[in-house]
Each structure stands twice: as C-alpha cells, then as structure tokens.
Amino acid sequence: GDSVTQMEGPVTLSEEAFLTINCTYTATGYPSLFWYVQYPGEGLQLLLKATKADDKGSNKGFEATYRKETTSFHLEKGSVQVSDSAVYFCAAGAAGNKLTFGGGTRVLVKP
C-alpha cells in the first residue's frame, strides 16, 4: 500500500534559521502531494500542495517541489519565525485512494 516517510522530530531551531523537513513517498498511480500543519491547540490545515512532477507548492514562505525521480516532497522555509512552531505532516494520495500521512514532524522555533 501507499506509505509516506518523513524525518522524525523534534526539530529545534532559532528564529530566522533555514528549515528543511524531508518527505518521501511510495504510492500506486500518480499521487497528489500535500503538506498539512497543526499549530498548537488547532486542527490540521492544508499548508501547500502539488499535483504533478516538478510542480512547486508554496504558502506562507514555505515551499515544496514534487520530485518524481526521487519520490520526494521536501518542505523548506528560508527564515522561520516563532509562529512557525507546529507539527508538519506530509501526505500523498493517488486518484481513488485515501490520503496517506507521514508520522508528523514537530518543529520548535526559539526566539
């Protein structure tokens, strides 16, 4: 079945540091790829998505590029803020299939 693997946390970094969260997937068909974010005390919400190879999803300064050759969808942000502290989930879903999530990566940004 489908699976998504992302780096384990927690990731602790200082404000304005560069953030990368690795994500790789295995899926039948040609999945759409997503990053969801869960801020403290809030529900999961979509951060960004990409639907085909070489697409770049972006939102709130975060970016991720759909790399079919490496089956990856790494999340990056050039300069994090304290408000980016959250749990980030990578997800993949092919047509007709459920959305499969990775285990989540907790990010803590210190001032």
Next chain:
Amino acid sequence: GAGVSQSPSNKVTEKGKDVELRCDPISGHTALYWYRQSLGQGLEFLIYFQGNSAPDKSGLPSDRFSAERTGGSVSTLTIQRTQQEDSAVYLCASSLRRAGSNSPLHFGNGTRLTVT
C-alpha cells in the same frame, strides 16, 4: 456550518462501554474520512466514504469499530466495548471531490477519547 464539526470534543468512558462519535462535514463535500491520532503519533487512516458508501474501510482496527454515513452528510463512528488502547484523538475530514484527487481535506478539531 463553515467548517467540519465534530462532537463531542471530549469523551471519557469506562472500559467496555460503547461510544459514538459524530462528524458534520462541510456542506456539499462528497468525501468524508475518519483518522485516528494517538499521543505523539501520526495520523492513522480508519475509513473513507464517498457519498454514503465506504470504498475503503481497511483501516478499522477491529470489528468493534464501525461507521456509517447518511444522506451524504453526517457520519457516525461507533466503537463497541471500548478498550484502553482506543484512547486517541479521532479526526474527521471532508473534501469536495473524491479521495486522492487534488481536492484538499478539511479537518475538524477532533474528538479526544479517553478510556479509563
């Protein structure tokens, strides 16, 4: 309503009791999903509905778990004879189009179930 609504938000029950968790999806969303999030863990898929039918219920942990959806809208997840390992946050999500399309999931705030 404007978003996915789940009730109750918190439920404490004794081991062996049955519980029902409710989800009201966003109006017009055809797909509905149940996931489970245990403390410090990722999201575990339980079941997915397209309309009132469940094409994929492969994630239900045991026959104590069941779910239904009526009128293409409200869904109920029932856990019979609850066990302590059932303690988790149960998340419901809906999407405008079928699962696996690029239609994103909209999540509710979840029901935190504690089995004592």
